Amino acid sequence: MARGGRTGRRALAALLCPVLLALGACGLKPASAFIPAVEPGSIRPIPGLRDARVRVSSKEFTEQLILGKIAVLALKAAGADVVDHTGAQGSVTFRKSITSGDNDLGWEYTGTAWITYLGREDPLTDPRAQFDAVRDLDLRENRIAWLAPPAPYNNTYALAVKVQTQRKYGLRDLGDIAKLPVGQRTFCIAPEFLARNDGIRGMLKAYGIPYGSGVPAKNFRVMTEGVIYQGVTENRCVLGEVTSTDARIEANGLTVLSDSRHFFPNYNPAIMVREQVLREHPELTALFAGISPRLTTATMRDLNSKVDMDGEDPAFVARDWMRAQGLVR
Structure with missing residues (x-):
């Protein structure tokens, strides 16, 4: 170049x-x-x-x-x-x-x-x-x-929802996911977040929401990170995996749920x-x-x-x- x-x-x-x-x-x-040209x-x-x-x-x-x-x-x-x-x-x-x-x-x-x-x-x-x-x-x-x-x-992991959804179901914390009907507990996530120990399955376990009966496998929409925001805003899922330093959270009108049990580590x-x-x-x-x-x-x-x-x-x-x-x- x-x-x-x-x-x-x-x-x-x-x-x-x-x-x-x-x-x-x-x-x-x-x-x-x-590598762009730079000087000291x-x-x-x-x-x-x-x-x-x-x-x-x-x-x-x-x-x-x-x-x-x-x-x-x-x-x-x-x-x-x-x-x-x-x-x-x-x-x-x-x-x-x-x-x-x-x-x-x-x-x-x-x-x-x-x-x-x-x-x-x-x-x-x-x-x-x-x-x-x-x-x-x-x-x-x-x-x-x-x-x-x-x-x-x-830059910790988080789950975000549309503001309208948050208000409709009273979602403020990750524990509030249990307020959603099982059919509405849908997640747009990247492949790595599905596989990681500090990803979605570990989070559900920490908040007492059983994988399978509480969140069926079909409720996971696995996609690239860049498409997650579009998936949430277009209602392909209710919750989307995000990270705290991503400017697209605010740009897409999303709100982040708090992590009261401190499941996600410091990143x-x-x-x-x-x-x-x-x-x-x-x-x-x-x-x-x-x-x-x-x-x-x-x-x-x-x-x-x-x-x-x-x-x-x-x-x-x-x-x-x-x-x-x-x-x-």
């Missing part, structure tokens, strides 16, 4: 976005391995990272693509020889690429690591305690290091990196410590909106934010 390709990409996005939005796919695909800002060249080969991965959904590109651009500005492997399909694939040594680092959520990778059933309600527990256990068991501090925002993102790589390049800790605290809920929701609602490319969204922060030029 040429350095001057931004205008062409925006024009193409403007032409294709109406079609892609109808399919729920606009903004959800990676920008391949394209407050991120200065780091001697220990000069020409160091660092392979960065991410998952394939919008927020992860943006975070992945932020990591890529930060390392590039610091002088590293960055390999962009962002856009892995699913958490398990992403994680395995790092534990196997095919990639070196990426942003991961503390709740995902605690429940899905480390096999713990009971999340810790204090975000810092959750981070510390993940950091200590993952290093001890898997030689994966987590860089402090984690970002302050919590604060932080850089996880192979221990060997961190030993070779301890400078990584300070590099990302200058970025993580800036990633607030409002910031991440705005960045996600630029991709999902405006059709911008994750790589350029990441670059423009980093420029606005003075991290790069």
Whole structure:
């Protein structure tokens, strides 16, 4: 991709976005391995990272693509020889690429690591305690290091309904799902949310709603994440899987049910990196410590909106934010 390709990409996005939005796919695909040109800002060249080969991965959904590109651009500005492997399909694939040594680092959520990778059933309600527990256990068991501090925002799972539905049935909390007639307990969810320990089946169990008799298997409408909002607004399901930093919740007139039993863990993102790589390049800790605290809920929701609602490319969204922060030029 040429350095001057931004205008062409925006024009193409403007032409294709109406079609892609109808399919729920606009903004959800990676920008391949394209890395925009940046110069050092407050991120200065780091001697220990000069020409160091660092392979960065991410998952394939919008927020992860943006975070992945932020990591890529930060390392590039610091002088590293960055390999962009962002856009892995699913958490398990992403994680395995790092534990196997095919990639070196990426942003991961503390709740995902605690429940899905480390096999713990009971999340810790204090975000810092959750981070510390993940950091200590993952290093001890898997030689994966987590860089402090984690970002302050919590991109936890949630279930959302149309405001009209919420008012009709008096739905405020996940426990109120039991107020719905069984035939109305329908869910639009992504495939991974159906399979994860911290997904829909675990949530139903936590709230005493039995899978099968309380929610028949036919009540699950499995679809890509981008189509979930359309599924709820078009009444293909009553409840939809969402995440708290997604700007499409408000844009689609949805409301999120509270989680009074604290089933869903804290999902604060932080850089996880192979221990060997961190030993070779301890400078990584300070590099990302200058970025993580800036990633607030409002910031991440705005960045996600630029991709999902405006059709911008994750790589350029990441670059423009980093420029606005003075991290790069």
